[in-house]
């Protein structure tokens with residue numbers, strides 16, 4: 468009988484990112500520059516103060532307009548489901564509460580005051596009779612200037628659209644320099660647009676302000692370009708270490724961070740019931756069933772109905788996702804509109820792939836249905852179901868990921884016969900994943916090693932050790 472010996476995995480590949488000497492002093496300079504861009508632009512900051520600052524606490528009424536038919540009708544998601552998402556957005560802002568909500572049918576989203584006179588009258592009665600309400604969130608992407616002005620006049624409280632609420636959350640959740648710079652670019656587009664909409668500049672002043680925005684945009688774009696280059700450098704280093712990379716993507720709040728935490732056991736990860744909890748792309752090491760080590764990339768979630776340039780600001784970090792070996796698309800199957808969210812995520816990935824100039828994104832996707840503990844067992848969603856909370860389906864998912872990694876990364880599972888204690892077996896431990904060794908029954912001086920090895924490393928092995 469063969470004795471199957473599982474080997475200690477700690478002896479295997481250790482990541483070591485060696486960066487060139489000047490890297491750290493260059494990085495310190497960059498940090499200073501980034502700080503300057505973010506905090507020392509007083510003219511710009513006065514506009515942000517004016518147009519983006521929100522009161523620390525508000526009690527708001529959420530109105531969900533919906534078009535009943537025609538091209539502006541939203542397919543795949545009901546107004547009530549949209550309201551749920553709007554509530555989650557508001558609840559993500561600390562000290563903000565939702566007083567009440569209402570859905571309002573419309574013929575189009577283009578009317579001057581958005582709503583017709585009948586609806587306006589009804590809303591006025593509802594809201595004016597509700598003394599606690601001091602803000603109204605109208606859950607559409609962006610409102611036009613005339614709509615904002617008319618509605619503010621009508622209700623006498625600040626009116627917010629989805630773009631403004633999402634911007635607030637992004638600003639709150641951006642912690643690292645990387646995230647802050649990307650959010651600053653998204654914010655710039657918002658502030659620029661609002662400034663030109665609200666201010667009645669004369670021509671010379673308008674030109675001056677325009678130039679100020681252009682300068683800031685250029686500075687931010689340059690800084691983000693440097694970030695992209697830095698990330699590309701790290702990606703190259705990682706490729707040299709040969710860790711396969713699994714990017715975990717999905718709609719915001721789908722359970723991405725929780726799934727990575729469950730797959731890797733990493734305690735530091737903090738899943739939260741908030742939208743855009745994760746804004747930084749972070750890497751987490753995990754192990755697949757054969758002992759193959761893998762890096763999971765946690766990413767910023769997607770959300771529908773925000774201007775496309777907002778998610779594009781995250782391209783520096785999302786590039787890591789589209790260029791991964793496998794893209795794990797996490798879909799919250801407890802959400803009633805998960806097919807709508809799926810379509811949004813896939814469309815966004817396609818756009819990002821075009822920007823990163825890579826075409827094979829869709830072939831690399833493995834879909835997984837998360838939060839299956841919240842769904843009756845018999846429900847078939849046409850994909851693997853997992854629960855990070857109750858540890859359901861995680862082993863099957865690891866097997867599936869391993870299968871995809873082997874086929875996507877030119878890795879092979881092989882049996883290699885090598886002398887016991889030889890240079891060759893030591894080389895294999897260093898340069899591949901050795902799953903197990905069993906003594907060769909025909910010759911006790913040899914072992915048969917089951918390994919996972921890349922095509923490149925296999926050629927090197929043959930070159931060094933073939934007789």
Ligand SMILES: Nc1nc2c(ncn2[C@@H]2O[C@H](COP(=O)(O)OP(=O)(O)OP(=O)(O)O)[C@@H](O)[C@H]2O)c(=O)[nH]1
Pocket residue numbers: 717718719720721722723724725726737738739740741742743744745746766767768769837838839840841853854855856857
């Ligand atoms: N019941 C249940 N809840 C889960 C499961 N996985 C995640 N959640 C909850 O879903 C919420 C969002 O989880 P996250 O892991 O932060 O989601 P995310 O996709 O990383 O969210 P963003 O970073 O905001 O895009 C948290 O309240 C989690 O506790 C699960 O398997 N079952």
Ligand SMILES: [Mg+2]
Pocket residue numbers: 723724725738744745765766
């Ligand atoms: Mg997250």
